[in-house]
Amino acid sequence: MSEIVLQAKNIEKSFHDPITIKVLNEINFSVNKGEFVSVIGKSGCGKSTLLYILSTMDTDYEGELLIDQISMKNKKEAELAKVRNEKIGFVFQFHYLLNEFSVLKNVMLPGLKLGKYSPKEVEFRAMEKLKILGIENEALKMPNQLSGGQKQRVAIARALINDPVIIMGDEPTGNLDKKNSQIVFDVFKELAIEEKQTLLIVTHDGEFAHKSDRIIEMEDGKIIRQ
Amino acid sequence: MNTKLIFSIAKALMLARWKQTLVAAVGVVFSITMFVTLLGFMNGLNDLLDSLILNRTPHIRLYNEIKPTKIQPIDKDPNYKSSHNFVESIKPNGGRLEIYNNASIMSTLKKDKRILGISPKIAAQVFYNVGAIDMTGTISGIDVEAENRLFKFSEYVVGGNYIDLKNVPNSIILGKVAAEKMLAEIGDVIQVTSAKGERMQLKVVGYFQSGLQDIDKVQSYASISTAQKILGKTNNYITDIQIKLNDINQAPEMAREFGSIFEVDAIDIQTANSQFETGSDIRTLISYAVGITLLIVAGFGIYNILNMMIFEKMDSIAILKATGFSGKEVQKVFILIALSIGIVGGLFGLIFGFVFSFIIDNLPFNTAAIPTVKTFPVNYDLKFYLIGTLFSIITTYLAGYFPAKKASKIDPVIIIRGK
Numbered sequence: 001m002s003e004i005v006l007q008a009k010n011i012e013k014s015f016h017d018p019i020t021i022k023v024l025n026e027i028n029f030s031v032n033k034g035e036f037v038s039v040i041g042k043s044g045c046g047k048s049t050l051l052y053i054l055s056t057m058d059t060d061y062e063g064e065l066l067i068d069q070i071s072m073k074n075k076k077e078a079e080l081a082k083v084r085n086e087k088i089g090f091v092f093q094f095h096y097l098l099n100e101f102s103v104l105k106n107v108m109l110p111g112l113k114l115g116k117y118s119p120k121e122v123e124f125r126a127m128e129k130l131k132i133l134g135i136e137n138e139a140l141k142m143p144n145q146l147s148g149g150q151k152q153r154v155a156i157a158r159a160l161i162n163d164p165v166i167i168m169g170d171e172p173t174g175n176l177d178k179k180n181s182q183i184v185f186d187v188f189k190e191l192a193i194e195e196k197q198t199l200l201i202v203t204h205d206g207e208f209a210h211k212s213d214r215i216i217e218m219e220d221g222k223i224i225r226q
Numbered sequence: 227m228n229t230k231l232i233f234s235i236a237k238a239l240m241l242a243r244w245k246q247t248l249v250a251a252v253g254v255v256f257s258i259t260m261f262v263t264l265l266g267f268m269n270g271l272n273d274l275l276d277s278l279i280l281n282r283t284p285h286i287r288l289y290n291e292i293k294p295t296k297i298q299p300i301d302k303d304p305n306y307k308s309s310h311n312f313v314e315s316i317k318p319n320g321g322r323l324e325i326y327n328n329a330s331i332m333s334t335l336k337k338d339k340r341i342l343g344i345s346p347k348i349a350a351q352v353f354y355n356v357g358a359i360d361m362t363g364t365i366s367g368i369d370v371e372a373e374n375r376l377f378k379f380s381e382y383v384v385g386g387n388y389i390d391l392k393n394v395p396n397s398i399i400l401g402k403v404a405a406e407k408m409l410a411e412i413g414d415v416i417q418v419t420s421a422k423g424e425r426m427q428l429k430v431v432g433y434f435q436s437g438l439q440d441i442d443k444v445q446s447y448a449s450i451s452t453a454q455k456i457l458g459k460t461n462n463y464i465t466d467i468q469i470k471l472n473d474i475n476q477a478p479e480m481a482r483e484f485g486s487i488f489e490v491d492a493i494d495i496q497t498a499n500s501q502f503e504t505g506s507d508i509r510t511l512i513s514y515a516v517g518i519t520l521l522i523v524a525g526f527g528i529y530n531i532l533n534m535m536i537f538e539k540m541d542s543i544a545i546l547k548a549t550g551f552s553g554k555e556v557q558k559v560f561i562l563i564a565l566s567i568g569i570v571g572g573l574f575g576l577i578f579g580f581v582f583s584f585i586i587d588n589l590p591f592n593t594a595a596i597p598t599v600k601t602f603p604v605n606y607d608l609k610f611y612l613i614g615t616l617f618s619i620i621t622t623y624l625a626g627y628f629p630a631k632k633a634s635k636i637d638p639v640i641i642i643r644g645k
Contacts, residue, residue: 057547077553084550109549110550114550158549
């Protein structure tokens with residue numbers, strides 16, 4: 001049996017303003033190492049809400065979340081920040097690169113923050129990641145000089161820098177055209193196969209989801225198929 | 227490692243909005259410059275005004291006041307010890323202006339370690355005779371060398387050489403205004419009449435200018451022996467002993483001590499000139515208030531700019547937090563920005579403050595009232611620079627603290643989902 005890297009046990013969440021609405025109900029699932037999982041569902045079914053809980057950024061929920069078999073319950077803000085830094089890589093719908101820094105520095109930042117490697121090594125590793133994504137020539141440019149597809153690939157490189165146990169994506173292809181979507185998908189696929197990288201991607205792109213290993217389908221805050 | 231990273235992020239954020247950063251820094255530079263210059267200038271003026279009086283005033287003055295004796299003969303009579311007496315219309319007995327036994331008092335004082343120096347003095351009321359007109363005046367008989375050493379006498383002598391007062395017999399240094407009225411030139415001989423009616427010819431060897439018009443109109447100086455001659459007294463006649471102490475703060479206490487030991491009246495500088503200290507204190511207070519107000523205004527400028535920066539950089543802050551920076555670290559970044567503005571701005575403020583002080587110090591300032599002063603007075607006390615530095619750091623830290631706190635509380639989920 002392969003190693004479980006992410007496990008959700010009975011996760012529930014409600015919004016209380018203006019009236020209490022349950023947005024997530026009895027979410028139970030786990031992700032194994034090396035799996036490429038897509039979460040699909042209609043708008044408003046709670047898939048993004050779930051992702052932010054899984055990513056430790058939203059702490060207002062009930063139930064239990066285990067990342068790398070460690071419970072995230074009762075951890076302090078600074079400890080959760082450390083978990084995000086070390087174990088989770090993010091790719092968002094919007095690239096969220098820092099315009100003040102070069103592409104290379106953007107990729108390096110989480111690595112520098114982790115402080116596991118020396119700045120020189122972090123730089124070398126960042127170049128490696130950019131090479132994997134085929135954008136090593138843009139390393140010294142500023143983010144606003146890049147195309148949308150290139151920016152998203154930089155964001156993926158940034159997610160990879162600390163060799164996270166899982167990469168989470170929130171509609172990573174949502175803003176991209178077909179060609180760029182394909183490139184990003186191929187990158188993910190390659191990471192899953194060659195690097196045994198675990199991926200959990202929220203998307204509403206059915207085509208994208210069908211090409212992944214496993215689909216979790218949500219409706220009205222519940223998992224209806226996995 | 228982490229600190230270095232926080233520094234580099236803070237630097238990048240500042241450089242990205244370098245115009246705003248510059249404006250904030252200029253605000254600090256301006257306020258620190260004004261703070262240092264203002265305090266330096268104000269205190270320079272304070273020192274000048276104080277020195278006008280305080281330099282010329284003994285720390286303790288021993289003298290005999292003309293006043294009725296407190297203890298009347300009847301108080302000493304043992305027969306009436308338990309009785310109450312009324313004596314009406316008591317008059318002071320005359321001729322007691324002299325300090326008795328002054329030679330031994332002075333030799334005792336000279337041995338006292340707390341005393342920097344003493345200078346005896348005779349105050350003589352005279353009339354300057356100008357043709358048919360008599361003008362009232364005061365001649366102070368002084369020990370020229372001691373007076374110069376303790377009270378910078380030579381600085382106030384504007385014409386002639388002060389030491390001639392000692393070397394030329396029967397000489398006088400006239401008050402500048404009095405001299406103008408008498409049309410007396412250096413080398414002329416003038417005539418004075420003492421209160422007792424004795425006339426005397428005196429040679430003018432210089433002019434004296436204190437800067438206080440009323441004093442210059444009546445005050446003149448002669449040597450002690452000349453003053454004794456004018457008054458027709460013997461050579462042990464002294465009316466005042468002026469004492470300068472090593473520590474001015476001991477004056478009130480020592481004045482009481484000498485008063486009771488030597489049985490003379492003793493007045494200390496604090497009591498005699500309390501209004502000057504009050505004036506100085508209030509001027510200093512005003513300049514501090516203005517300086518600190520300027521700094522607080524600059525602080526609000528920094529606060530606004532940082533708030534705006536945080537509003538603009540919401541996305542960046544959210545992503546920093548999403549990729550593993552804690553709220554504390556984000557807060558550090560913004561406090562660091564504020565402190566950098568404060569420290570760099572403060573440093574330039576100190577430099578400009580010094581330059582401005584230097585310029586003011588070299589501006590010509592000629593006033594007839596104060597002959598020794600040629601340029602505006604400035605005080606370069608290190609204290610003002612230290613206070614300026616301290617305040618620039620404290621105000622910028624506070625100005626940065628609240629926006630930084632706000633930045634640390636930004637919820638990345640709200641920002642990221644908002645797109």
